[in-house]
Amino acid sequence: MFRQPNKAYLTSGSGTGKTEIEAFDNALLDAGIGNLNLIKVSSIFPKNCRFVEDHSISPGSVVPVVYSRKIDSDKGNLISSSVCVARSPDGIGVVCESSAKECEKESRNKSIKKAKRMLKSRGLKLKDLNLASDSIESEEVSCTVSALLLW
Amino acid sequence: MFRQPNKAYLTSGSGTGKTEIEAFDNALLDAGIGNLNLIKVSSIFPKNCRFVEDHSISPGSVVPVVYSRKIDSDKGNLISSSVCVARSPDGIGVVCESSAKECEKESRNKSIKKAKRMLKSRGLKLKDLNLASDSIESEEVSCTVSALLLW
Amino acid sequence: MFRQPNKAYLTSGSGTGKTEIEAFDNALLDAGIGNLNLIKVSSIFPKNCRFVEDHSISPGSVVPVVYSRKIDSDKGNLISSSVCVARSPDGIGVVCESSAKECEKESRNKSIKKAKRMLKSRGLKLKDLNLASDSIESEEVSCTVSALLLW
Numbered sequence: 020m021f022r023q024p025n026k027a028y029l030t031s032g033s034g035t036g037k038t039e040i041e042a043f044d045n046a047l048l049d050a051g052i053g054n055l056n057l058i059k060v061s062s063i064f065p066k067n068c069r070f071v072e073d074h075s076i077s078p079g080s081v082v083p084v085v086y087s088r089k090i091d092s093d094k095g096n097l098i099s100s101s102v103c104v105a106r107s108p109d110g111i112g113v114v115c116e117s118s119a120k121e122c123e124k125e126s127r128n129k130s131i132k133k134a135k136r137m138l139k140s141r142g143l144k145l146k147d148l149n150l151a152s153d154s155i156e157s158e159e160v161s162c163t164v165s166a167l168l169l170w
Numbered sequence: 171m172f173r174q175p176n177k178a179y180l181t182s183g184s185g186t187g188k189t190e191i192e193a194f195d196n197a198l199l200d201a202g203i204g205n206l207n208l209i210k211v212s213s214i215f216p217k218n219c220r221f222v223e224d225h226s227i228s229p230g231s232v233v234p235v236v237y238s239r240k241i242d243s244d245k246g247n248l249i250s251s252s253v254c255v256a257r258s259p260d261g262i263g264v265v266c267e268s269s270a271k272e273c274e275k276e277s278r279n280k281s282i283k284k285a286k287r288m289l290k291s292r293g294l295k296l297k298d299l300n301l302a303s304d305s306i307e308s309e310e311v312s313c314t315v316s317a318l319l320l321w
Numbered sequence: 322m323f324r325q326p327n328k329a330y331l332t333s334g335s336g337t338g339k340t341e342i343e344a345f346d347n348a349l350l351d352a353g354i355g356n357l358n359l360i361k362v363s364s365i366f367p368k369n370c371r372f373v374e375d376h377s378i379s380p381g382s383v384v385p386v387v388y389s390r391k392i393d394s395d396k397g398n399l400i401s402s403s404v405c406v407a408r409s410p411d412g413i414g415v416v417c418e419s420s421a422k423e424c425e426k427e428s429r430n431k432s433i434k435k436a437k438r439m440l441k442s443r444g445l446k447l448k449d450l451n452l453a454s455d456s457i458e459s460e461e462v463s464c465t466v467s468a469l470l471l472w
Binding site for chain 1: 339340342343346347349350355356357358359360361379380381382383
């Protein structure tokens with residue numbers, strides 16, 4: 020019933036708000052996925068799935084997503100998030116997230132490291148890496164989110 | 171693959187039990203959605219989606235849901251839950267939840283307030299509000315749940 | 322849009338890793354479901370759904386799952402997980418999980434007990450029980466998982 024997704028969209032964004040929910044919502048809007056009904060899935064990139072530059076999914080559609088997010092409310096903290104897709108030569112891949120009170124580069128490196136280990140657990144070689152990441156210096160409540168849509 | 175839902179069902183219920191899981195299950199049964207396989211989604215009300223008075227979804231079906239719940243085990247506490255759908259004139263809307271150790275009216279007001287802010291973040295005007303809410307004075311372990319099914 | 326699943330697959334597995342995520346990923350691989358995009362659903366076994374001995378779902382497919390897991394990083398602890406399907410005479414059933422720092426038999430008994438109570442809440446009689454369970458004595462970070470796929 021639930022077939023294999025064949026399209027993937029990597030994105031990231033950040034936002035602020037008066038509450039955590041509002042900051043998260045604004046980060047999703049900034050990432051261009053705030054008008055979808057996201058369902059969290061675990062982290063496999065299907066074979067024969069291709070990256071698209073943009074999505075034109077109708078608002079309110081139910082769409083599987085892998086995402087990482089970080090929320091912070093202490094003024095001046097730098098927070099970042101990253102999602103990494105590591106694909107093997109035959110097309111299948113793994114998806115790993117990282118987010119923390121750290122700089123964007125560090126989040127990126129951690130998500131890459133995790134993804135490489137997950138490929139290794141499967142006896143797969145690395146063909147390529149695709150990433151999305153973002154960071155924000157928190158003011159009021161701030162949120163950064165990196166996401167992979169699969170549909 | 172995951173199309174836009176075009177039917178929505180607002181409901182709420184409460185229940186008690188010997189454990190949290192049992193109280194939650196009984197609250198879902200009270201709300202008339204205890205025999206479905208619910209998947210949590212984030213909170214957008216699709217355009218061209220209409221409210222139905224009742225659902226006749228086959229038991230065991232996998233159905234997207236937005237819900238709020240509150241569980242409490244201290245005798246005499248009043249707990250409540252609410253879900254609010256705020257729609258804009260063109261039909262798209264947002265869905266917000268609230269639940270707490272508080273009266274039903276307060277949960278309703280909070281979910282309405284959140285929903286209005288989410289509409290505003292999207293530059294949308296408010297056309298109408300639809301709510302479900304419930305409350306229970308806890309005895310043994312008690313649970314109240316408010317939910318929006320989308321399918 | 323989300324129809325009733327008609328196939329079910331019970332499985333379990335355990336694994337270790339340097340991090341919780343890696344241990345969980347290895348447990349899912351051990352259970353034969355590590356290459357799927359799992360979405361957590363609540364716990365109803367549909368009527369007219371049948372158990373299959375193995376699954377041949379394409380890697381990366383989005384599949385509903387009910388699972389229990391336990392992660393531990395203290396050397397020498399025994400951890401276990403169990404999933405129980407309790408069906409009524411007319412085919413519909415409930416799915417209950419249990420996992421803890423305990424032996425496999427105890428996890429199995431707890432998941433059975435929960436499932437029987439959930440059937441009773443629905444006024445249903447018990448026809449049969451189907452279980453999956455596993456345990457592991459933790460070394461580095463260890464994880465055990467028991468799961469029911471529904472599709």
